[in-house]
Amino acid sequence: MQLSGYTDKMHTSLESGVAQYKLSFDDAELDISALVGKPIELTFSQQIQCSACGSMTKKSYSQGYCWPCANSLARCDLCIMRPETCHYYQGTCREPEWGESYCFSPHIVYIANTSGIKVGITRKTNTPSRWIDQGALSALPILEVNTRLDSGRIEKTLKSFVSDKTNWRKMLMNEVKPAELIPNKAILLGEIPSLINELSAKPLSDDVINIDYPVIKYPTKVVSLSFDKTPVISGILNGIKGQYLLLDCGVLNIRKFSSYHLTISA
Template sequence: MVSSSNAAHEAQLEGVLTPMAVEADESGRAHYRLQLGGQTLPLNHWLGATLSLSATGDIQCLNCGTATLESFGRGYCRRCFFSLARCDFCMVSPERCHYFEGTCREPQWGERFCFSPHLVYLANASAPKVGITRAGNLPGRWLNQGASQGLAILEVASRRQAGFVEALFREQISDRTSWQRMLKGPPAPVDLVALRECLFERLAAGLEALHQHFGAGSVTPCAGARPFAFEYPALAWPERVRARNLDREASIEGRLMAIKGQYLLLDSGVINLRKYAGYGIRLRLASGAEAAPGQRALL
């Protein structure tokens, strides 16, 4: 259910929450769309508005659509969480792929998803890190992570191979993001091209060993890849990050100050919308007559 009023600068939505859609324009500026109950609402223009958020008590599995008392893996019912390959431990640790042991939960899904080209990348969200994603998922993967910079560095033939490459790079660089630091604003800029060359030099022996193990052409540099830089909609960044929790609070309200990754940053705290995928949500936005949507600049 969606209703809005341009005169009063208000919007009200209700339905099942799915992760926010985000894309960057040519200048690297991120634009967000809230997705609730099959409806979408552009969010950038609502910076400064008062946002009220509450859970209806209903939770729906994003895969099978059935009602569930508890969300597993950020959006699944228990049955789907323990039966879908996308929820298995090897998605977090691809080098532990067990397809060839004959124990993959969904072999046909794994063949389509995991045995397709993947990219190894460098990103800067809270500090430089290494990560992997399917080819074609960039720059969306970086935007969903709240990265301010990103650079694809290697292409590999499968997710499992990407996991081994990422494990090698972890000897020199983290694969984690500090979400609290990420939400305090843009990190210090990093020369990702120079970092790539430094890592290639330091890990040359390990990369050559992977070439020998997986075969010629299995791990190749991303020729011509250019670094990306992103800017997120914000009026101000918090000095201290306080997480809000819809499972413990009847409602959450505050002034929308920024949007980054899958987080809404309010003057009363931050909420990770991805955590509540599948939840029934009631949301209200009210901007006030003194500052209509579309009249606020991004910082």
């Protein structure tokens, strides 16, 4: 089996509690979960094509864009990483129309157990993919709001009580203790009653989502692989977690190499 094309982050879904992964090559999709346990080889052909404008770029910026697009697209702006800094109301959004559809839509504030309990936000339509992308073992939505800015304001306030970061090495080695999300949710909500009121944030039910990953062996130490240093990467695919392929020779963050032209052989 061989497939070639410009790739993207892995497309994910949850089926019977297990994360499913598809690797895209232009128009084709490969069920890469099915290759766990098998030898694979990935080759980078030294071509990167901006996923927005389609021009060739020597280097990838903001995970898959050329330099001009990374500096002009709203989705590459800092406010996407830090939603509490949304500047739409100042009239300075890079692409107001895009912002209206992307940021002015229902957003969820959640807690998840990735390498410990963390708080995060996502568009309502992006669950459960958001949690799979982060390698969460479990996730619990806590509040729904109408805009990305509002979710960012809540997240920023909750950062005083809980982390917003994942220790990705621990996540990949599966050095993660089980966590009780429901009692933690109750504690966090108890810290911010006035903000919930001010933003008319809607409390969500206590439905914990548990996620298993297609992994037969976790790494005992994390070695990061990169197509920029090693254009041909081959090994046994021991599993997939987050946006990482866990190979016997190291881990590969597929998302980081969005827009790279790759060939996979298995």
